[in-house]
Amino acid sequence: DQQVKQNSPSLSVQEGRISILNCDYTNSMFDYFLWYKKYPAEGPTFLISISSIKDKNEDGRFTVFLNKSAKHLSLHIVPSQPGDSAVYFCAASPTGNQFYFGTGTSLTVIP
């Protein structure tokens, strides 16, 4: 059973606009959430994280929002740039070593 879901396999956005990537989870024990970015032929790289005690974390053009009641988090990229085109993975973790990843959303930013 998939505990972390990214229901949109792909997303296209015009350069300069906002990109919103969504992630849903089912396990209420998850208390730490991460977003990774993956370019072709490379491993995922850490992008931004949020713990369950917060509902928003911002780092430059990237903001992650957490809605615990809805078990939903989202990644906002604004303004979107062509270099942001990549696959974005959402991951969640309860206390411990276990990490659960979504299937990824492929973002294309159109110049």
Add this chain to the structure above:
Amino acid sequence: ETGVTQTPRHLVMGMTNKKSLKCEQHLGHNAMYWYKQSAKKPLELMFVYSLEERVENNSVPSRFSPECPNSSHLFLHLHTLQPEDSALYLCASSQDPPRGGPIRTDTQYFGPGTRLTVL
């Protein structure tokens, strides 16, 4: 070399072969991981080594055998694999807090992966 490296980058093997994947991290981390990325499936955590002890084995078939000789190196030994084992195998590392310390909130640094094809 910097970051996390994996060799080989591509591997094709028959079902009766024995091969090994190698991962090396140059970040001074004390925890290492093996993940499997199959097409259209979530990343699956396979094994976790923390301070050279295996702390997680995620119901992985015994035809996959990990080895962590030291904190910088991690191997995945492969034996009599099946075609459905064809996937991208990713290694990652992170810095664990001391035992009894704060809960892990690590960010993981991934290698580029080994693309494995089992014929």
